[in-house]
Amino acid sequence: MEAHQALPYLRETLVFLALTGILIPLLQRLRVNQVLGFLAAGTLVGPFGLGLWAGDHPWLAMFTFTEREGVAMLGEIGVLFLMFMIGLELSAERLWALRRLVFGAGTVQVFVSAAIIGVIAWSFGNSIESAFILGSVLSLSSTAVVMQLMTERRTLGTPLGQAGFSILMLQDLAVVPLLILLGVLAKGTSEGMVTLVVLTLAKSVAAIALIYLLGRRVIRPLFHSFTQQRQPDVFMALTLLSTLGIAALTEMAGLSMALGAFLAGLLLAETEFKHEVEVTIEPFKGLLMALFFMSVGMAIDVREVARSPLWLPLSVIGLFIIKTLVIAVILRIGGFNWGRAVEGGSLLGQGGEFAFIVVGFTMASKLMPADTGQFIMLVVSLSLFATPAVARAGRAFGDWWERRHPDHPGQLDAAVAEPVAGRVIIAGFGRVGQLVGQMISAQGVPWVAFETNPRVVGKLHASGLPVYFGDAARLELLNKAHAEEAAAIVLTMDHPASALHAVKAIRRAYPKVPLFARSRDERHALALKQAGASYVIPETLETGLQLSAFVLQSLGVGEGKAAHVVQVERDRRIAELHG
Template sequence: MPDHAPLGYLRETLLFLALAGILIPLLQRWRVNQTLGFIATGVVVGPHGLGRFAAKLPALGLLSFPHPEAVGALAELGVLFLMFMIGLELSAERLWSLRRWVFGGGIAQVVASAAAIGGLAWLFGNPPRVALLLGCTLALSSTAVVMQSMTERRTLATPLGQAGFSILMLQDLAVVPLLILVGVLADLAPGAVQAIAAPGGDAGWLSPGLAAALDSLGMALLRSTLALALFALLGRRVLRPVFRSFAQQRSPDAFMALTLLCTLGSAALTGALGLSLALGAFLAGLLLAETEFRHEVEVTVEPFRGLLMGLFFMSVGMGIDPLALLRDPLWLPLSVLGLFAIKAVVVALVLRAGGLDWGRAAEGGLLLGQGGEFAFIVIGDALARGLLDEKLSQFMLLVVSLSLFATPFAARLGERLARLWDARRGAADEPAGNVDGAAPGAMAGHVVIAGYGRIGQLVARMLAGREVPWIAVESDARRAATHHAEGLPVYYGNAARAELLGKLDAAHATAIVVTMDQPAAALHAVRAMRAACPHVPIYARSHDAAHAVELRRAGATAVVPEALEAGLQIAARVLDTLGVGEVETARLVEVEREREMGAIQAGRSS
């Protein structure tokens, strides 16, 4: 018999699953941001919370994590899936539709915030490379917290929501250079930096320190360039064909395995090149964002992502010592206020320059004034590489965490300032902006087509002719790939999955059209659509009258039997050949159509 435990950290795993099972429903019911909820829980049950007393009160050991390394490995998986999902959201189409705000306002905000925060960090005595790292890291805001806040306040479809979402997209895109920057700064050892100007040596006009610094910088850039080139090549030549091959098998298990392999394998590849594991996961998501498999991959990863991200944020909370607040009762709150002040001013000026009024600009500045969840990843990576010491890392983690907890209060203050500005100017409510494709909930008014065969394509052409936006989901991977490559909004997936319908924003659609070839698949899809979108009209194609009755019972608003229309067309041609007049033929066809459709509406087939 082995003398070790059959499953390492089984107690910790069970405790986390129990906490997640309790926390997630409660946080959703109370409308508390899950990121904040898991961080707070990690503080309470971590080694600096209940775990501090586990040695004296063994019973508390059952309800705490006295050893945070027990969840460290799984928490790192949460980081990878977080970065993968961020990359998956950054499609070229979405970036281009918001290019003015993304590449104008977003770049201005990141550069100005990084310069201000980094300059202040340098004035407080931090080395230049540490000040640069802190400035770039704290310039980013929390996508998770801000997006949930805007969703709850229903501001995503406003000009402020459009601008805020665009700035967050640019910040997410800044992940790649920032992760590369960590590796570059880590290679530039302090001794090499200090010796750059030192004279002497055999390097000719170069000092030994400068030569060493340039050599390490060149190697870091070479590794980064090699990683990006490999991913670009794999994405174009390997990734899409492999996903298409697995999708054609129509095996959810195989597709899930491939998705996990892509995420973790990409992380392993960048790790082997000496770069961040998170960078590989992000690049994998970025490549898949341009394929027809994007929505199906999102749905596949969602359950893992939610749990593992919760574990990651809980592990962040476990690393926070509440007693540190007592050790720094002055500088911690001042640092949080300073972070909000700098970023709020910068964001407000950017939004004002973009055309928003001062009230909305101030609201947006306070909403995006916190540090982001990505800071936990960068600070942890920098600590592991020796860029930051333990004391500074702990201090910065506390600053970012407290800024996240302060965000709801800052957001409410911003709303009050916006209302005061409106009252002063006598302005009406802010009009909704055109943010088509910008954010979840912003695609209202489109038509969802389930099945992109000959009938689905006909429907799409007629909608496009009237400039009605549409999006299609197709279960045939080859067909989806062909039409997606033509630039059409056709994605691979199973239309009967409620999660996929959420990604297509079907609940806000004008109508759903079901034109699927397989009768059973169409029936399952209609049932799922009616459950997920109770108020959206569903128009379905059936193969015969009996199938039409089943679709009606499943919740379809109207059903058109394909066999009926084909039979009526043939009958009309026969009557025309027999010399029956055009008007009489049309009348007979319409009478028969109404009779058959009436039978279907009544729930019986003839």
């Protein structure tokens, strides 16, 4: 007894570790989505699953969770590290690169979906507060499930994958104001609510800004000081210290620990230690995901399914319909055809893991009735289970749409599908791609271009240029263009991730075709070169060299000498890159 008191919930911890050790390799071998596997396992061994019969059958208590306190303890740890990993995925560089999609499409999706779902929830008799909470949390999708599906399909680097990832990034950012508002609702009353909201928001923003600014000044020097030997145990200790320490600071400020863990991830994402942290926590990533999602599954009362055999499936279907339509319209306005827009909407149509955190908090703080909370947790869980099938159906619809609409920009016509000896394929037909096309046309070299912006394609294709809508990373598109017989493939894509994905796919499929690529900078150029590009030109290198030539001439250096100096530097840097 004394040993058990010295280490609370020892049995629950041992059961969890045993289950995780069995589940993780089993799910990987069976190629089952880990999130869904952990949810199902948690539901099965939780207090509302086999735990219900543990009193009558004592042997069941050996591998089930019968006490909700142990589940809550595990769940809180899981929440903290899930929020930390979400924050670590975000960075100013990524946000800036995808700013139009993130703050445009993402913001519209969250607000429109939240408004529609909130109004429906209110019309079913929920209070204004509950309707607001339900609309907000159900507008968010599952980052864990969607990212895993896109990774398995290798679609993350495609335009549709980047659009989906951008919407997920905005949803992750929306967690911060939502956590703050939940704190306001938990403390407030109807009287003086506006004043309380303003004061709490002001206090929260000030606390977050202070923690963020201090964290930026402390975290980087702290890691620099203690990681000189690059010992993994020291790195892990600092990562844990940063996560739990900042979480403790936000709790002291009257905010949630989950928000602090999110800020810790966000701070580390801005440092040069980000990738080392990712490598350090990689062995624990599956364990931490299992901790969170199994604890969520354990909190779900499956008996609610029998109580609502009609409304549960209807609610899941309704959630998918609302979010799929909203996202599809946004993507269609953004330039995707209806087939791919619906595919993207179906991929993001489920509820998200953050709903479990919010619903659990609102149930504990009496903001939402327990029966409503259990119902919503089941709706979100069932939507996660349905996501792989719905996403497959969405992809099938996208393929069917493109087959039925061959006149849509993006379909290869007979002319481009015929092999042309010595033709160059240009992937990305913006300013750089158009310049390449003009210069090789002047030499009588045939070419064909693919571009993901339908407005650009429509304008240029109508003028008679061989420009078609399509993603050059899709091998079926390149196969139809007979890329194996191309004289060269030129990549001029703007998005670094899309270019890297395309290089890898093209090099695997066509190892002998010369592959030329434009990169954003020298670091990106090195990544493209390692992925298989034959020749890479960094955009910043040429800009810097040309600018240097003009500066030298203005300082009195002769034009010929300036050109020679620049050429020597160009040759040196390119030799280093391709050496």
